[in-house]
Amino acid sequence: MLERKLLKERTQVTFVxxxxxxxxxxxxxxxxxxxxxxxxxxxxxxxxxxAVTVALPAKGVHPFRYLAAGDHWFDDDHADGHDGANGLLHT
Known part of the structure:
Protein backbone atom coordinates (compact mmCIF):
# COMPACT_ATOMS: atom_id res chain seq x y z
CA MET A 1 0.00 0.00 0.00
CA LEU A 2 1.16 3.53 -0.69
CA GLU A 3 0.33 6.48 1.55
CA ARG A 4 1.03 10.00 0.28
CA LYS A 5 1.32 13.41 1.85
CA LEU A 6 1.78 16.43 -0.39
CA LEU A 7 4.28 19.02 0.80
CA LYS A 8 5.34 22.24 -0.96
CA GLU A 9 7.51 20.82 -3.74
CA ARG A 10 7.79 17.24 -2.53
CA THR A 11 5.57 14.26 -1.97
CA GLN A 12 6.13 12.20 1.15
CA VAL A 13 5.43 8.58 0.22
CA THR A 14 5.07 5.82 2.81
CA PHE A 15 5.47 2.28 1.52
CA VAL A 16 3.41 -0.09 3.71
CA ALA A 51 6.66 0.87 6.57
CA VAL A 52 9.26 3.32 5.38
CA THR A 53 8.74 6.93 4.26
CA VAL A 54 10.62 8.60 1.42
CA ALA A 55 10.37 12.25 0.31
CA LEU A 56 10.29 12.52 -3.50
CA PRO A 57 10.16 15.46 -5.90
CA ALA A 58 6.60 16.46 -6.80
CA LYS A 59 5.26 15.86 -10.29
CA GLY A 60 7.48 12.95 -11.17
CA VAL A 61 7.27 9.27 -12.04
CA HIS A 62 9.42 6.84 -10.07
CA PRO A 63 9.93 3.13 -10.86
CA PHE A 64 10.28 0.91 -7.79
CA ARG A 65 10.08 -2.65 -6.45
CA TYR A 66 10.42 -4.42 -3.12
CA LEU A 67 13.30 -6.71 -2.27
CA ALA A 68 12.79 -9.31 0.47
CA ALA A 69 15.14 -11.74 2.13
CA GLY A 70 16.39 -14.50 -0.14
CA ASP A 71 16.66 -12.17 -3.16
CA HIS A 72 12.86 -12.20 -3.60
CA TRP A 73 11.74 -9.24 -5.76
CA PHE A 74 8.06 -8.30 -5.87
CA ASP A 75 5.71 -5.49 -6.89
CA ASP A 76 3.17 -3.40 -5.02
CA ASP A 77 -0.41 -4.12 -6.10
CA HIS A 78 -1.22 -0.48 -5.32
CA ALA A 79 1.37 1.00 -7.71
CA ASP A 80 0.06 3.66 -10.08
CA GLY A 81 1.11 1.54 -13.05
CA HIS A 82 3.86 -0.72 -14.37
CA ASP A 83 6.54 -0.34 -17.01
CA GLY A 84 6.97 -4.06 -17.56
CA ALA A 85 9.50 -4.89 -14.85
CA ASN A 86 8.74 -2.29 -12.18
CA GLY A 87 5.88 -0.59 -10.42
CA LEU A 88 5.44 3.11 -11.12
CA LEU A 89 4.75 5.78 -8.55
CA HIS A 90 3.38 9.16 -9.67
CA THR A 91 4.06 12.06 -7.32
Missing part, protein backbone atom coordinates in the same frame (compact mmCIF):
# COMPACT_ATOMS: atom_id res chain seq x y z
CA UNK A 17 3.33 -3.90 3.91
CA UNK A 18 1.93 -6.46 6.36
CA UNK A 19 4.26 -7.21 9.27
CA UNK A 20 5.12 -10.75 8.19
CA UNK A 21 4.28 -11.16 4.49
CA UNK A 22 6.78 -11.81 3.12
CA UNK A 23 8.79 -12.87 6.15
CA UNK A 24 12.16 -11.31 6.92
CA UNK A 25 13.64 -7.97 6.01
CA UNK A 26 12.13 -6.01 3.10
CA UNK A 27 13.41 -2.84 1.48
CA UNK A 28 11.95 -0.64 -1.21
CA UNK A 29 14.33 0.09 -4.07
CA UNK A 30 13.87 2.44 -6.97
CA UNK A 31 15.31 5.28 -8.98
CA UNK A 32 15.04 7.50 -5.88
CA UNK A 33 17.75 5.51 -4.04
CA UNK A 34 19.86 4.29 -6.95
CA UNK A 35 18.26 0.83 -6.71
CA UNK A 36 20.35 0.22 -3.58
CA UNK A 37 18.97 -2.65 -1.45
CA UNK A 38 18.75 -1.78 2.23
CA UNK A 39 18.72 1.99 1.66
CA UNK A 40 15.04 2.15 2.68
CA UNK A 41 14.18 -0.84 4.87
CA UNK A 42 10.61 -1.18 6.09
CA UNK A 43 10.34 -1.04 9.90
CA UNK A 44 7.52 -2.13 12.24
CA UNK A 45 4.93 0.47 13.18
CA UNK A 46 2.20 0.55 15.82
CA UNK A 47 -0.66 -0.66 13.62
CA UNK A 48 0.90 -4.10 13.06
CA UNK A 49 2.31 -3.26 9.64
CA UNK A 50 5.78 -2.21 8.54
Missing amino acids: LPADIPPGAVSVVGDFNGWKPGAHTLEPRGDGKR
Whole structure:
Protein backbone atom coordinates (compact mmCIF):
# COMPACT_ATOMS: atom_id res chain seq x y z
CA MET A 1 0.00 0.00 0.00
CA LEU A 2 1.16 3.53 -0.69
CA GLU A 3 0.33 6.48 1.55
CA ARG A 4 1.03 10.00 0.28
CA LYS A 5 1.32 13.41 1.85
CA LEU A 6 1.78 16.43 -0.39
CA LEU A 7 4.28 19.02 0.80
CA LYS A 8 5.34 22.24 -0.96
CA GLU A 9 7.51 20.82 -3.74
CA ARG A 10 7.79 17.24 -2.53
CA THR A 11 5.57 14.26 -1.97
CA GLN A 12 6.13 12.20 1.15
CA VAL A 13 5.43 8.58 0.22
CA THR A 14 5.07 5.82 2.81
CA PHE A 15 5.47 2.28 1.52
CA VAL A 16 3.41 -0.09 3.71
CA LEU A 17 3.33 -3.90 3.91
CA PRO A 18 1.93 -6.46 6.36
CA ALA A 19 4.26 -7.21 9.27
CA ASP A 20 5.12 -10.75 8.19
CA ILE A 21 4.28 -11.16 4.49
CA PRO A 22 6.78 -11.81 3.12
CA PRO A 23 8.79 -12.87 6.15
CA GLY A 24 12.16 -11.31 6.92
CA ALA A 25 13.64 -7.97 6.01
CA VAL A 26 12.13 -6.01 3.10
CA SER A 27 13.41 -2.84 1.48
CA VAL A 28 11.95 -0.64 -1.21
CA VAL A 29 14.33 0.09 -4.07
CA GLY A 30 13.87 2.44 -6.97
CA ASP A 31 15.31 5.28 -8.98
CA PHE A 32 15.04 7.50 -5.88
CA ASN A 33 17.75 5.51 -4.04
CA GLY A 34 19.86 4.29 -6.95
CA TRP A 35 18.26 0.83 -6.71
CA LYS A 36 20.35 0.22 -3.58
CA PRO A 37 18.97 -2.65 -1.45
CA GLY A 38 18.75 -1.78 2.23
CA ALA A 39 18.72 1.99 1.66
CA HIS A 40 15.04 2.15 2.68
CA THR A 41 14.18 -0.84 4.87
CA LEU A 42 10.61 -1.18 6.09
CA GLU A 43 10.34 -1.04 9.90
CA PRO A 44 7.52 -2.13 12.24
CA ARG A 45 4.93 0.47 13.18
CA GLY A 46 2.20 0.55 15.82
CA ASP A 47 -0.66 -0.66 13.62
CA GLY A 48 0.90 -4.10 13.06
CA LYS A 49 2.31 -3.26 9.64
CA ARG A 50 5.78 -2.21 8.54
CA ALA A 51 6.66 0.87 6.57
CA VAL A 52 9.26 3.32 5.38
CA THR A 53 8.74 6.93 4.26
CA VAL A 54 10.62 8.60 1.42
CA ALA A 55 10.37 12.25 0.31
CA LEU A 56 10.29 12.52 -3.50
CA PRO A 57 10.16 15.46 -5.90
CA ALA A 58 6.60 16.46 -6.80
CA LYS A 59 5.26 15.86 -10.29
CA GLY A 60 7.48 12.95 -11.17
CA VAL A 61 7.27 9.27 -12.04
CA HIS A 62 9.42 6.84 -10.07
CA PRO A 63 9.93 3.13 -10.86
CA PHE A 64 10.28 0.91 -7.79
CA ARG A 65 10.08 -2.65 -6.45
CA TYR A 66 10.42 -4.42 -3.12
CA LEU A 67 13.30 -6.71 -2.27
CA ALA A 68 12.79 -9.31 0.47
CA ALA A 69 15.14 -11.74 2.13
CA GLY A 70 16.39 -14.50 -0.14
CA ASP A 71 16.66 -12.17 -3.16
CA HIS A 72 12.86 -12.20 -3.60
CA TRP A 73 11.74 -9.24 -5.76
CA PHE A 74 8.06 -8.30 -5.87
CA ASP A 75 5.71 -5.49 -6.89
CA ASP A 76 3.17 -3.40 -5.02
CA ASP A 77 -0.41 -4.12 -6.10
CA HIS A 78 -1.22 -0.48 -5.32
CA ALA A 79 1.37 1.00 -7.71
CA ASP A 80 0.06 3.66 -10.08
CA GLY A 81 1.11 1.54 -13.05
CA HIS A 82 3.86 -0.72 -14.37
CA ASP A 83 6.54 -0.34 -17.01
CA GLY A 84 6.97 -4.06 -17.56
CA ALA A 85 9.50 -4.89 -14.85
CA ASN A 86 8.74 -2.29 -12.18
CA GLY A 87 5.88 -0.59 -10.42
CA LEU A 88 5.44 3.11 -11.12
CA LEU A 89 4.75 5.78 -8.55
CA HIS A 90 3.38 9.16 -9.67
CA THR A 91 4.06 12.06 -7.32
